[in-house]
Amino acid sequence: MSAPLAERSDADVVALALTGQQDAFRELLARYREPVFRLIRASTGxxxxxxxxxxxxxxxxxxALGRxxxxxxxxxxxxxxxxxxxRDWGRKRKLRAMLWRTAPIDAAHDVPDDAVPADVLIADRAELARVSAAIARLPTRLRETLVLRAVEGLSQAETAAALGISEKAVETRLYRARSKLTYLLAVG
Structure with missing residues (x-):
């Protein structure tokens, strides 16, 4: 009797997915949907x-699972x-803005928690929106490094692997991202 999918390694589940087993695809999605969503949300704002x-x-x-x-x-x-x-989304967004001179539409806010006073919630959301907007204005290379290290909490080695750069480059980009973000937040 084989182990349930949830107990199998990624390699085993990928092998099953490559044979067309839909449960294997669902398992991979269940394992990684949240971290991928968090990364993308932090990258796009x-x-x-x-x-x-x-x-x-x-x-x-x-x-591309076969590769x-x-x-x-x-x-x-x-x-x-x-x-x-x-990156593709960012390029398309810039092109649309240039062609049609439209501003991006902000995502709807979640329903507030009744336990948090409204004024605190509004101030927190305003600050979060301000920081998110400043992060979104960072150059792509700096934004990606900052998001992976500071938002996603990846190690320097994991960030380097995700971006295909050296750990020293991660350190340099992170320093530059933080400096530029501090400047952007200071000037408004």
Whole structure:
């Protein structure tokens, strides 16, 4: 009797998915949907777009699953795909803004928690929106590094692997991202 999917390694579940077993695809989605969504939401600053881009990421990943090196962890591979989807989204967004001179539509806010006073919630959301907007204005290379290290909490080595750069480059980009973010927040 074989172990349930939830107890199997990523490599085993990927192998099953490659044979067309739908339960294996669902298991991979269940394991990694949340971290991929968090990364994309932090990269784009837009929760609604993050939902769409998360779906696009998994569609692309499942389509390319045969090229995945099963000796490697799956999550860094998914992160690279997600970051590429974010880059594509950013380019398309800039092009649309340039062509039609439209501003991006902010995602709807969640219903507030009744336990938190409204004025505190409004101030927190305003500050979060201000910081998210400043992060979104960072150059792509700096934004991705900052999001992976500071928001997602990846180690320097994991960030380097996800971005395909050296750990020293991660350190340099992170320093520059924090400096630029501090400046952007100071000047408003």
């Amino acid at each position: 837009d929760a609604q777009e993050a939902l769409d881009l998360t779906q696009d990421t998994f569609i692309a990943a499942f389509g 995945f090196d099963r000796s490697q962890p799956l999550l860094p591979w998914l992160r690279r795909i997600a970051l590429n989807k974010c």
